[in-house]
Amino acid sequence: MNTTPTPTLELLGVSKSFGSVQALNGVDFEVRDGEVMALVGDNGAGKSTLIKCVAGINSIDSGEVLFDGKPVKITGPKDAAKLGIEVVYQDLALCDNLDVVQNMFLGRETHDPLFRLREAPMERRTAETLKSLSVTTIRSVRQPVATLSGGQRQSVAVARAVLWNNRVVFLDEPTAALGVAQTRQVLDLVRRLAEQGLAVVLVSHNLVDVFEVADRITVLRLGRSVAVYEKDKTNQQELVEAITFGAPAPDETGAAA
Amino acid sequence: MSTAAPAEVQAAAEDQNSLGAILRARWEAFKSGDVGSVPVIVGIIVITIFFTSRSSIFFSAVNFQNLIGQMAGVTVIAIGVVFVLLIGEIDLSIGFVSGVSGVVLAEMQMPGSGHQFPGLIAIAFAILTGATIGLAQGSIIAFIGVPSFVVTLAGLLVCQGVILQLLGTQGVIGIQDKQINDVSNYVLTPTTGWVMAIIFAFGLAAASFGAYFSRRRAHLPTGNIILTAVRVLFYGGLAFAAVAVCNRAQPRPGVPLVGLIIVFLVVLGAYIAGRTTFGRHVYAVGGNAEAARRSGINVKLIRILVFMISGAMAAMGGVILASRLNSIDLTAGGSTLLLDSISAAVIGGVSLFGGRGRVIGALFGGLIIGMIGNGLDLLGYTDAVKYITTGAILLAAVTLDTVARRRQAATGR
Numbered sequence: 221m222n223t224t225p226t227p228t229l230e231l232l233g234v235s236k237s238f239g240s241v242q243a244l245n246g247v248d249f250e251v252r253d254g255e256v257m258a259l260v261g262d263n264g265a266g267k268s269t270l271i272k273c274v275a276g277i278n279s280i281d282s283g284e285v286l287f288d289g290k291p292v293k294i295t296g297p298k299d300a301a302k303l304g305i306e307v308v309y310q311d312l313a314l315c316d317n318l319d320v321v322q323n324m325f326l327g328r329e330t331h332d333p334l335f336r337l338r339e340a341p342m343e344r345r346t347a348e349t350l351k352s353l354s355v356t357t358i359r360s361v362r363q364p365v366a367t368l369s370g371g372q373r374q375s376v377a378v379a380r381a382v383l384w385n386n387r388v389v390f391l392d393e394p395t396a397a398l399g400v401a402q403t404r405q406v407l408d409l410v411r412r413l414a415e416q417g418l419a420v421v422l423v424s425h426n427l428v429d430v431f432e433v434a435d436r437i438t439v440l441r442l443g444r445s446v447a448v449y450e451k452d453k454t455n456q457q458e459l460v461e462a463i464t465f466g467a468p469a470p471d472e473t474g475a476a477a
Numbered sequence: 478m479s480t481a482a483p484a485e486v487q488a489a490a491e492d493q494n495s496l497g498a499i500l501r502a503r504w505e506a507f508k509s510g511d512v513g514s515v516p517v518i519v520g521i522i523v524i525t526i527f528f529t530s531r532s533s534i535f536f537s538a539v540n541f542q543n544l545i546g547q548m549a550g551v552t553v554i555a556i557g558v559v560f561v562l563l564i565g566e567i568d569l570s571i572g573f574v575s576g577v578s579g580v581v582l583a584e585m586q587m588p589g590s591g592h593q594f595p596g597l598i599a600i601a602f603a604i605l606t607g608a609t610i611g612l613a614q615g616s617i618i619a620f621i622g623v624p625s626f627v628v629t630l631a632g633l634l635v636c637q638g639v640i641l642q643l644l645g646t647q648g649v650i651g652i653q654d655k656q657i658n659d660v661s662n663y664v665l666t667p668t669t670g671w672v673m674a675i676i677f678a679f680g681l682a683a684a685s686f687g688a689y690f691s692r693r694r695a696h697l698p699t700g701n702i703i704l705t706a707v708r709v710l711f712y713g714g715l716a717f718a719a720v721a722v723c724n725r726a727q728p729r730p731g732v733p734l735v736g737l738i739i740v741f742l743v744v745l746g747a748y749i750a751g752r753t754t755f756g757r758h759v760y761a762v763g764g765n766a767e768a769a770r771r772s773g774i775n776v777k778l779i780r781i782l783v784f785m786i787s788g789a790m791a792a793m794g795g796v797i798l799a800s801r802l803n804s805i806d807l808t809a810g811g812s813t814l815l816l817d818s819i820s821a822a823v824i825g826g827v828s829l830f831g832g833r834g835r836v837i838g839a840l841f842g843g844l845i846i847g848m849i850g851n852g853l854d855l856l857g858y859t860d861a862v863k864y865i866t867t868g869a870i871l872l873a874a875v876t877l878d879t880v881a882r883r884r885q886a887a888t889g890r
Contacts, residue, residue: 297773313771315764317832318757326761327772335753340695362698 574811692724
């Protein structure tokens, strides 16, 4: 798991406030290539703000962001995309009226000098990417996303992140609205992303899901990072306590477990 | 199955390309609410049969020629409306934008005014006027976020006021410029008509078969070659039939130039909407603006460009209408022009909810509105009957759209 010496993405003492509300207060966070890092916390803990800061939708007030150990500034979605950070949002961010290929390439269509779309290569790469992730339930890549099931839609959104050779993928509550079988499908997909060498951040309320796929778990509480746990050295009860009451320092936790 | 290894894909593709499979898939889509062009084509046939049975003139060559002239203005404006509806907005100003552009056109060509330009330059000025109004309205909508309904309602009033102000004293400006009057009144020679039909048919065949073979080379599902051929033959045949009919019209045989303009603008619009990056982004903004934004699409720019297209198309429609009357007067852009144009797009299958519909719908819808007006005129009905009929058909079209949308939502997920 933690084979790379430097984290792919690292936040050091990041703060962000909206008016008088301190959404993030000196948060430390890291994720490495090939691991699934879960990010958990109660409502208002700052998970969404953290994602938005990394995605370039919000700017940070203070603190440092390191990518491959080098300090970077993310001031807009374009910066995040350039670094290879992709966020798969909770509300999916797919266009229902467009088909799978069109959604996969949305905003990054390949076209010739006359702005004419090159459909054939886009369709091929979509099919290849879905296959590489073992997404086999989608009958045709030319069917509108509106006709897909929730799990299939989530798979398309996740596959989109892979298509662009991203390094870090944030998944915001990917299983929130899904049934049992579809949750299974998406969690398998999350594992496969990490196996392909990506750094995956799973934001979730669902501790069962978290324990199933995560390698490590970061707990946020009231805008502060409380602790980082190795999945194998903790349990649900300890996590729940950390989420609700905060927790002792991470190294103590490791010793206790 | 949509796997990637060429051999597998080809096997799957062969399977998907059989006539039966395609018809089955189409039928499934139809049942789940994606009705395509079926209702509008059925409507055109029913209306044709109805009026032909009531009036001996309706199905004559000269009336067909006439119909092209009558539907041209509304159809061209409706092309712009399609784009606006596709991004889920509305443009209520198009009627009077076309009027203002007509006034600009007439002013620019006015003899002895000190600024008398050649017809084509005056037309360019008129279209620029429409695009500029679109730019202004689109910017307010995109940057400030005022609902398009209100912005363009204000635009409607302002444009109407501008027309009254500009024409106030004389009330009417005659157009003597030949180039301008030719837009709606010139008739192509029969030979030119045939040449145009041949060019159209060849272009269509090249585009359709080109797409077929390039997909085949890439080992992707291609659709069925027979269906492709049938489609090319159908639309190519329609073009030749239209030319044949127009060439038999007396006393001035030939295809009206304005008919050619309609076809050109529809093809251009369909190309932009269906084949270009910009068109893809238009559909994306209409489908889910937030998703489009997060995908890095400049949603504001798309909105502004779409309102510019709408303004430019309205201006082109205004040029056509002014050319038809050889003048512009205080009623320019008023009456039912706005509602007819929006109705044409909606009847042509473009969803009011954004993201669904095709540019060709403007042609179908414009044809239906034109046929109803033309037919009821021939039968001697009043405007009252015309309004009621058009209203009923519009209601039917919107109802169909809403039901289709509900069915799609129900069958999805």
